[in-house]
Amino acid sequence: ILLVLLFFSCSTEKSEEGIKHKSEEKRNFYSILLEENVDSLELLKKWRPRFYRDGNSKLTLIEDLETSGFKLFYGMYKNPLNAWTRGFEFYTEGLISEINLFENYNHHKEYYSDFLFVTNYQNRPAVYSYNLISKNIKMIFDRWGKKVLNLYSGPDFQNYIFTTALTFGRSGGFPYIKDGRVYHYSKVTRQIKELEKFGDGLRISSQWNHPDTFHVTFKMMDTVNSSNIIEKDLSFNRKGNLIDSLVSVHNLLRDGFPVDYVSTLESELFSKLKLTISSLDDSLLLGFNVKGISHTIFVPGKMINIRLSNDDENLVFKTKFDEFISQDSTKSTYRIYNYSLPERKLTNVYSGKQNLSYLLYGGLLFYESINEEKQIINCILMKSDKKLFEISGPGDCGIKSIPLVYKN
Incomplete structure (x- = not known):
């Protein structure tokens, strides 16, 4: 059922009977501009048939009294990323030539069209941006002596944290890094x-622990007592401001090597979905509940991680399946699955021997794969499993990092 809402607006505060002014709109929602035209009937005649079968669609017609024209909008989304995803679908289908995002019918600058990733530049891992509309690639961060170890996308995909080092490797059975640092990009x-210059140490581990909190842990040997490891724990908000700091000491002989910090995001997902995972021989049984509807999935292997799209329509998870070859040999296969909740449809997106990364980006799924011995990034539309494009370069490309060889 197509619902057409007719609103009028102007820039004045003067109220007139039968007219709803922009200043009176109290709702906070996001829409995509489809087209502007002086003829309102022509707009509706053109666009209504396109969305006739889209039961969730809403077309909103706004009259601009200053220009005597009309604007036709699609959708009333609570999340701007979901609105942008729908606009990107329209763009890939050729329905619109550019994505114009609006908040409460006021233009809202969007930053989702730029996708950040890691690739090699002059044999140095660096941060680049790939524009999903123009397909242009530009450099974001590349500095001599600062190899990008890991790039972490914030939940809003507008703020990013990344870690760097001059060099890294293993020595005497322990990892090491030189000149470890943490950066924020907006x-x-x-x-x-x-954000922080740690210096020399053993390891940097980082992750988003909450939509607004990023956690960084730096481990280093105690120069006074070689049996101790000093651990610095820092927490930043999404804008890169320090909100918490803690230093602890661990004795190797008594405590062993300190484990990395564990994010609570996945446990929150388990609670939200009432998710249960059962292992049956070499297979995995998932049971969960979304919006009062129960779902069950049965796949081979063991669970590595699981994510839910922010529109609650797709569940993506990664598994590892170990196949016994001989007494001294096993073959491991990693798989990434996309499960559509509305359609109850399971798709095996990736299958290979490498444990590669994936990222949910609104209604898009980015995942890594190997093509001609190089790591590339693929993008699919989760709703249809349609592959949209690949991101590749002269070297490896990664969502979070690229393969690095330890320097001994």
């Missing part, structure tokens, strides 16, 4: 800010 301000 798509909005286009500024890079150094």
Whole structure:
């Protein structure tokens, strides 16, 4: 059922009977501009048939009294990324030539069209941006002596944290890094800010623990007592401001090597979905509940991680299946699955011997694969499993990192 809402707006605060002014709109929602035209009937005649079968669609017609024209909008989304995803679908289908995102019918600058990733530049891992509309690639961060170890996308995909090192490797059975640092990048301000200079140590581990909290742990040997490891734990908000700091000491002989910090995001997902995972021989049984509807999935292997799209329509998870070859040999296969909740449809997106990364980006799924011995990034539309494009370069490309060889 197509629902057409007719609103009128102007820039004045003067109220007139039968007219709803922009200043009176109290709702906070996001829409995609489909087209502007001086003829409202022509707009509806053109666009209504396109969305006739889309039961969730809403077309909103706005009259601009200043220009005597009309704007036709699609959708009333609570999340701007979901609105942008729908606009990107329209763009890939050729329905619109550009994505114009609006908040409460006011233009809202979007930053989702730029996708950040890691690739090699002059044999040095660096952060680049791939524009999903123009297909252009530009450099975000590349500095001599600062190899990008890991790139972490914030839940809003506007703020990013990444870690760097001059060099890294293993020595005497322990890992090491030289000149470890942490940086923040904002798509909005286009500024890079150094958050912490750790210096030399053993390891940097980082992750988003909450939509607004990023956690960084730096481990280093105690220069006074070689049996101790000093651990620095820092927490930043999404804008890169320090909100918590803690230093602890672990004795190797008594405590062993300290384990990395574990994010609570996945446990929150288990609670939200009432998710249960059962192992049956070499297979996996998933049971969960979404919006009062029970789902069951049965696949081979063991669970590595699981994610839910922010529109609650797709569940993506990665598994590892170990096949016994001989007494001294096993063959491991990693798989990434996309499960459509509305359609109850399971798709095996990736299958290979490498444990590669994936990322949910609104209604898009980015995942890594190997093509001609190089790591590339693929993008599919989760709703249809349609592959849209690949991101590749002269070297490896990664969502979070690229393959690095330890320097001994």
